[in-house]
Amino acid sequence: MENNIEINRRIAKNLIHYRKMAGLTQAGLAEKINYSDKSVSKWESGNGAPDIYTLIQLAELFGVSVDAL
Numbered sequence: 001m002e003n004n005i006e007i008n009r010r011i012a013k014n015l016i017h018y019r020k021m022a023g024l025t026q027a028g029l030a031e032k033i034n035y036s037d038k039s040v041s042k043w044e045s046g047n048g049a050p051d052i053y054t055l056i057q058l059a060e061l062f063g064v065s066v067d068a069l
Contacts, residue, residue, distance in 0.1 A: 005046070011055075012046040014069050018062040019044075033057050 019029050019040075026044065027037040033054065042048045050058060052066075059066045 004049075008043075008046045008049050011049045011069055012044050015040075015058070016044050018058075018064065018069070022062060029061075032061060 019026070022029075024032070025037075026040040030037040030040045035054070039048075039050075043050055049055075055066050055069055059069055062069075
């Protein structure tokens with residue numbers, strides 16, 4: 001089982017990938033999901049992760065499964 005640090009790193013890597021594929025900046029993504037760009041930056045640096053409801057919202061936005069994130 002992965003620990004929280006590994007999970008945060010995996011989410012960070014995938015979030016960066018999908019955000020860039022969508023042509024969004026951190027600020028642009030933050031605006032779409034009603035968060036601050038600081039939150040997105042924190043998630044992408046692996047210093048935290050979105051809650052499950054936000055992960056679902058992100059997955060829907062990017063057209064992927066939550067598992068893909």
